[in-house]
Amino acid sequence: MPELPEVETMCRGIAPIVGQTIVQINRPPCERKAISIKPSVKTIAKKAVGQKVQRIDRLGKRVLIVLENESAIVIEPRMTGLVLLADPPSTEHLRLQIILHGKPDHNVLFWDRRGLGTVQLLNPSELKRSVIDRLGPDALVATADQLKSILGTSRRAIKVALLDQSAIAGVGNLYASEALFVSGIDPRTRCDQLTKPQWQRLCSAIHSVLREAITHEGSTLSDGTYRNALNDAGSYQNYHRVYDRAVQTCKRCQTGSIRRIVQAQRSTFFCPDCQQRRGKHASVDAASPSVDQP
Template identity: 50%
Template sequence: MPELPEVETMRRGLFPAIGGTIRRVEFPESRYRPIVMSPAPNLWASSLVGRSILGIDRIAKRVLIRLDDDFQIVLQPKMAGLTLIADPPTLEHIRLVIHLENAHCERILYWDRRGLGTAHIWSADQCDQFLGPAVLGTDALKIDAKEFHQRYGKLKRPVKPALLDQRLVAGVGNLYASEILHRAAIDPRTLCLRISKPKWHRIHQIMQQVLLDAIDNEGSTLSDGTYRNAINGEGGFQHFHLVYARDGQICTSCRSGTIRRIVQSQRSTFFCSECQKRA
């Protein structure tokens, strides 16, 4: 967390900043671990002040604040980061404040409870180097069914961990992989090469629909309450989860199975063994 739907919600929430000019950059003092940044914090002001915000983009699970002269601020929330234009959940976890003028918001905040996120100022060439096709697969909302099958269909790997591999397809994380496979009636332990082409096309269709539905609901705010949208409000897709974090509960899809939790590649996987059959 956050995954593609949450980061896309963050991106859209920063639209009021488009057209604004950066007038000041602030790094509030914090007793918590610092986030990874480049360049060093003391160089951010000289790099950013006076630059205009031309757009807000997303690559996989990162927000890109596009500036003039082909520069971008790249924010990667990782486990618990947020981009905000409203007051944050707590003051002590604010890591970066970008003060604006001539925008429809006064500032952009980067907030991170755990300090695992990253913030970079990169040129277009650096973005291509670190976030281009040599590093990340096609975005999960942009890939077509044919390419999707080509990337996964011959792999001798269980399907759930494969969906988390950002080099293959970018954007799907642990939560949504479990939800996608449940709706596709695929056991997460099934080897990719054992899944038929028509079933891969179905996984592709369900993946994109689940991600779009989650975006429409502004992402998922889990029981820890960490994820918030740009105005510090909760997402709503958690109310539509069918398996994630529901281990021990009756499956609402088949009404006969019980949701199980297993560990795959050191990550929790949730599924119903009654409706999700192993090939």
């Protein structure tokens, strides 16, 4: 966390800075664990000050502030990072400030409570080599054939494989659980045991779940950490089908109980009655709960 929907929401939230000029970049005093910033803030400022922001892009779970010289300030929020235009949740975890001049003027802030996030300034060749070439297809546009080609011979459990950013970029723990539920697939199923219809259903579920979550500006969980660019909570947590709903009744079959297991040291949530290891489960034909009904 944040995953693709939260990072996409951050990107859309800071879109008003496009066309504005960077006038200052600084690292506010912070007594907490220092985050990784490469090159140094002084070097980044030397190269970026005076540049206009050409566009805002997203690569997997990274925010890209692309400058007019095609270099990009790449921010990877990781576990608790936020990219903000509004005042941060607290000043003690403020890691980077980018001051811009335009109409109106904006400050982009990177806030990170746990200090696991990273910031890099990369030129196009560096970006391709160190980021783009290491990522799988973006989860919003990946096809079923791509997923099957990349993961179809793997002996890993499908839930674990979906967290591999070199296989598919943007899906994390939360949305993997949700997509597997929507597609009716048991998260423990080995990739090489999935049928073609299951790959097709899974790909469709990934797309629909991520788009739903983006519509609701992501999920703010019980710790309250994730916020959008204006420091407001997302609302997709109100529509989760299985994530963090252990022992609660399944919203689809109304008979099964959501189960929590641990896979690759991460919590997985699923309904044993609705999700099976092979073939098409009859319950998948039933409409999934609408996102308009928490």
